[in-house]
Amino acid sequence: MSKLNNNKWTCEFCGNVQEVVLEPEELPRGKVNDYLLAPPSKDQEDNNLVVFVVDISGSMTCTAPIPKGFGMFEVQTGNQKTARMKEQEELMRILNPEGLNQVLPGQRSDIQYVSRMECMQAAIQIQLEELSKAQPNCRVSLITFNDDVNVIGDGFLDDQRLVVTGDKLNHQEVLLEAGKKIDIKKLKPVSQSKERIAEQLFVLKETGATALGPGLTLAVGMASQQQHSKIILCTDGLSNVGIGSVDNVQTDTAKQFYNSLARFSKDKGVEISLIGIEGSDCGVTVLGDMALITGGGVTIVKPLELQRKMRSIIDNPVLATEVKVRAYTLPLYGFIKEANEPKSILELDVGNVTADTDVGLAFGLKKQATGGTQEVPFQVQISYKKTDGSKCLRVLSDSRPTTTSRSTAEKNADVALLALEAIQAACSRALLKKEYKEARLNLFTMQHLIDRCAETDEQQEEYDIFVKQVEELDLELKKLMDKPHDKISDQAAKVLYELKSASKSQFLCGKRKDVTKRKKHVGEIKMLKI
Structure with missing residues (x-):
């Protein structure tokens, strides 16, 4: 609106002239303007929901040695004993009534072993304690799966308990409806339910197969009742029972099922995180x-x-949920996204965002363009839904000067931002298009550019952080390029997915980091890094 003249406004992007009738207080002021599109929902809950979906199949019995002095299990052994621990103690009383310290030849007697299940139980218990302090009104529900799916809830009400078995595990709609019928409003705040959930947690026993797909589907149905819910899926193996099973099913078919479930979750404002156990095929x-x-x-x-x-x-x-981004620039320029033809208008459906969500937008001259301008104006419109249910719009309008001097451009470069864009672009190309060679070439091109830009101590520190990430990523891309038709290993998938969702803060030098914002859980939507 900076060019409003006699109630006529000339658009900086297309040149069209429109008549605008606005009161002075209605005119946009400054580079950032926020608008309220819809008021908060009256029935919007002020507490969120966390659903732990836990694998208790037989493979969770696998053990690993506990390093000496490792403190995590001191928390749970002081209060709770797992079902496995109780069985071991009873067995030792029968087999070794004298309490002698018996070990096999060559076996050390000072090492304690712990199973994957016990690690999971201890980790969840600690999170319950921390949630009760940081988010006391948060509600927590526990769902387990092996041959069946067992909804434990918060352990208080019998009508929250549900066991799904048999043919029902093969029907997505049945499982979703079962989850939707669970009344999450009856769940107590975690400050009141943490002990009861812990009691239920430590009596779990590892046995059976892996009905991961059915367990996750039911959890999605349950969490879909409350926007901003989190589902944390913990597993050490592939689903082999019910819907989403990868046994005797093409991987692409199973992937389509989980992606459709994810799109449903995104529409409902539900976030799903996956934690897999190293040393197993987690899919x-x-x-x-x-x-x-x-x-x-x-x-x-x-x-x-x-x-x-x-x-x-x-x-x-x-x-925030339902986040959508619409960006504009001059017809001469275009936004570059995933190696597609640059466009002057770019639309992105981002979905759910956290304080760590960073989306970079790269732009440049179109191929057919000649010449340029002294400045590049742009506008970014971000629509989103807040935690209180209100719908908002944030509009960022600005311009950036251009230069024909390569040294000037490199001197003023934001190394961390360039690093983030390079890493995210390479991972996207590898994951979405399986163009491993092209991803490596683009990565090395950006590395040379960032190397030239890194002149100050701060820039050099950020470049060094970037190089370490590149080394790990390039190693996996090279393996995939050498055997493009092989199944992507869990290690390669781990690197690609983690770096695809990286944030700019991971590449910042110590001087530029803001640790207070993360600690206080305070943050605004920062969808654009300019």
Whole structure:
């Protein structure tokens, strides 16, 4: 509106002249303007929902040694004993009534072993404690799956308990409806339910197959009742029972099922995060896109790292849902997205966002364009739905000067932003188009550019961070390029999915990092880094 003259406004992007009748207080002021499109919902809950969907199949019995001094299990062994621990103690009383310290030849007697299930139980218990302090009104529900799907809820009400078995595991609509019928309003705040959930958690026993698809579907139905809900899926194996099973089914077919479930979740404002156990085939290539679509995270961790990863997911709440971005620039220029032809108008359906969500928009001259302008104006419109149910629009209008001097452009470059764009673009190309060679070439091109830009100490520090990420990513891209028809390994999928959802803060030098915002869980939607 900077060119409003006699109630006539000339659009900076298309040149059209329109008559505008506005009061002075209605005129946009400054580069950033916020608008309220719809008021908060009266029935919007002020507490969110976290659903833990836990694999208790037989493979969760696999054990690993606990490093000496590792403190995570001191929390749970002081209060709760797992079903496995109780069975072991009873067996030892029968087999070794004298209590002698018996070990096999060559076996160390000072090492304690812990199963994947026990790591999961301890990690969830610690998160319950932390949630009760940070988000006391948050509601938590527990769902487990093996041969069947068992909804435990918060452990208080019998009508929350539900076991789904048999032919029902093969029907998506039946499972979704079963989840929707669970009254989540009856769930108590985590400050009141944490002990009861922990009691239910530590009596779980590992047995049976893996009905991951049915368990997740039921959880989605349950979480769809409350926007800004989180589903944390913890598993160490592929689904082999019911819908979403990959046994005797083409991987693409299973992937289509999980992606359709993710799109439904995204429309309902539900975030899904996947935590897989390292050393097992978790099917990240099948499940990974589900997390990206809903704004969640994907990671493969060692059993003893579960607690740290769960904390990072829960500490990063959803700030807004239904986020859509529409960007404009001059017809001479175009936004570049995933190697497609640049367009002067770009639309993105982002979905759910957290404080760590960063979406970079790259733009440049179109191929057929000649010459240029001294400045490049642009406008970005971000529509979104807040946690209170209100619908808002944020409009960012600005311009950037252009230069024909390469050295001037490189001197003023934001290295962290360039690094983020390079990494995200390479991962997108590899995951979406399987163009591994092209992804590597683009990555190296950007690396040379960023290397030239890194002149100051801060820029050099950010470049070094970028190089470390590139080395890990390029190693996996090279393996995929050498064997393009092989199944993507969980390690490669872990690297690609984690870096695809990377944030700019991961590449910032120490001087530019803002640690206070993350700690306080305070953040605005920052969909555009300029």
